[in-house]
Amino acid sequence: MPYIPLPEHLPGITGLLEYRQDTAAPIRELTQILLRGPSTLTEAERELIATVVSNRNECRFCTAAHTAAASVLMGEADTASQVKRDIEAAPVSEKMKALLTIAAQVQVNGKNVTEASIKRARENGATDLEIHDTVLIAALFCLYNRYVDGLATVTPDNPDFYIALGGRLKQHGYNRLKQGYDHLKQSTLHK
Amino acid sequence: MAHIQVPEGVPGIRSLVMFRPETGKPLYELAQVLLRGESTLSEAERELIAAYVSQRNETQFCLMSHAAASRALYGEDKAIVDSVLADVSTAPISEKLKALLHIAGKVQILGKEVTPRDVEAAREQGATDREIHDTVLIAAAFSLFNRYVDGLASWTPNDPAAYEEMGKRMAEKGYVQPAPVQQ
Numbered sequence: 001m002p003y004i005p006l007p008e009h010l011p012g013i014t015g016l017l018e019y020r021q022d023t024a025a026p027i028r029e030l031t032q033i034l035l036r037g038p039s040t041l042t043e044a045e046r047e048l049i050a051t052v053v054s055n056r057n058e059c060r061f062c063t064a065a066h067t068a069a070a071s072v073l074m075g076e077a078d079t080a081s082q083v084k085r086d087i088e089a090a091p092v093s094e095k096m097k098a099l100l101t102i103a104a105q106v107q108v109n110g111k112n113v114t115e116a117s118i119k120r121a122r123e124n125g126a127t128d129l130e131i132h133d134t135v136l137i138a139a140l141f142c143l144y145n146r147y148v149d150g151l152a153t154v155t156p157d158n159p160d161f162y163i164a165l166g167g168r169l170k171q172h173g174y175n176r177l178k179q180g181y182d183h184l185k186q187s188t189l190h191k
Numbered sequence: 192m193a194h195i196q197v198p199e200g201v202p203g204i205r206s207l208v209m210f211r212p213e214t215g216k217p218l219y220e221l222a223q224v225l226l227r228g229e230s231t232l233s234e235a236e237r238e239l240i241a242a243y244v245s246q247r248n249e250t251q252f253c254l255m256s257h258a259a260a261s262r263a264l265y266g267e268d269k270a271i272v273d274s275v276l277a278d279v280s281t282a283p284i285s286e287k288l289k290a291l292l293h294i295a296g297k298v299q300i301l302g303k304e305v306t307p308r309d310v311e312a313a314r315e316q317g318a319t320d321r322e323i324h325d326t327v328l329i330a331a332a333f334s335l336f337n338r339y340v341d342g343l344a345s346w347t348p349n350d351p352a353a354y355e356e357m358g359k360r361m362a363e364k365g366y367v368q369p370a371p372v373q374q
Contacts, residue, residue: 025220132207
């Protein structure tokens with residue numbers, strides 16, 4: 001049971017973003033720019049950063065949602081599952097390993113990012129903008145994960161819920177749907 | 192030295208949003224709506240939550256600037272800020288604000304740390320759904336801001352007078368995004 005009354009058909013973050021739309025608007029805009037805006041990192045790579053951070057914050061809802069989004073963008077589920085287990089052993093580029101390591105350090109605390117990890121990212125071709133965006137995506141998910149769990153939102157158990165959500169995130173990104181979310185009242189996936 | 196090439200001599204988050212104004216815009220808008228928008232919590236109280244979370248994350252820049260903003264907003268009662276930062280339990284603030292700061296402290300650790308009992312305790316002191324929501328979101332937002340500022344090693348001034356000036360500006364003008372660097 002969430003700590004505040006939220007729409008039952010909108011578990012996880014979606015109910016919170018509908019609860020207070022004036023705070024949701026900049027959060028959505030920031031996410032859309034960072035995860036879907038023009039970037040030299042692919043959308044899938046940016047979703048992997050979100051996945052790793054959410055997993056380390058033990059936020060089940062965000063971990064499942066961004067694992068699904070990364071997997072649908074990549075057309076396979078193995079990479080998303082491996083980066084959660086072991087960044088160094090995952091089938092991603094050396095640059096991505098370095099950036100995911102920075103993200104994992106940000107998850108603990110900003111001060112944990114070391115000169116050595118920045119140097120490694122640069123040696124593998126990471127630009128200032130890629131390093132900036134990696135830090136900000138990791139920091140943003142430290143917000144989301146705390147928001148979602150701090151108010152005890154509902155985490156659906158049905159894996160099909162996250163497949164549908166991942167598909168929605170691929171197709172529509174992070175902007176609020178124009179028609180709102182009433183159509184999801186008919187869905188049974190969140191139950 | 193910051194980890195990336197941000198404008199020199201510009202402190203903290205200001206240097207980062209000048210580096211990337213597109214993401215700076217929603218970040219400043221979020222701070223403005225959460226800390227200055229309509230609320231039954233005063234601006235001084237909300238700045239205090241921000242300072243408290245920043246202190247726990249050991250982000251000196253955010254701690255000093257939001258503590259200064261809270262002091263400026265409390266005016267004659269500005270000593271409240273330092274007593275809260277020293278020890279919430281003995282600070283001269285309402286029981287409701289203590290309960291909300293307790294929730295913010297839990298959120299700083301991890302969302303899961305907030306228990307039904309923490310929320311019930313805040314309600315018993317009269318906290319509303321919206322106040323509980325906003326406390327959690329302010330604490331979560333500063334979990335972002337603190338990591339952004341420290342994760343890129345942005346410049347943290349040492350001079351307390353610089354923060355006093357900053358705090359006054361934040362109290363009077365709110366969160367106005369600095370102009371991007373002219374190329």
